[in-house]
Amino acid sequence: MRLLAASYKHSTAELTVNVLRQLAKHVSLTDPEAVLRFIASKQVSNSRKELLTTAYERWLRLQGLKVKLAKPRREKRLPYVPAEEDVDTLIALYPSATMTDTERAVDKRFIEFKSVNFRGFRG
16 A cells, blocks of 8 residues: 555556565565575576565665665567477468468458459569
C-alpha cells in the first residue's frame, strides 16, 4: 500500500512485493549487505539481479534510507535466429492446409488472385 501511496503503478508495486517476499524467504531484509550477497550469489541472469536490486532499493527508500546500490550491468544478447533447416522442419510438420508464408489456415480462404504480389516474387 505504501508503494501505491508513493505513486508507483499497481503492477510495479505488485512486482516489488513479490520480489521482496522472495528475498525475505532467504535473507533478512534489514541487513543490506546480506541481501546484496544473496543477490550476487544467485544463479540468475544479470537483468533478474538488477530487478531484485531495484525492488530492494525501493523498499529501503520506503523505510527512509537513501541508499544507492550498485546494480549489475545487463548483458546484451543477440536474438535467437533459428537455422534454415529448423524453419524448414517446422514448416514440414504443419498440416498441408496451412500456408507457408503466414502459417495460418484461415488466411487460405480469403486469398484472391489480386492479393498475389508477382512483382515481389523471388524465385
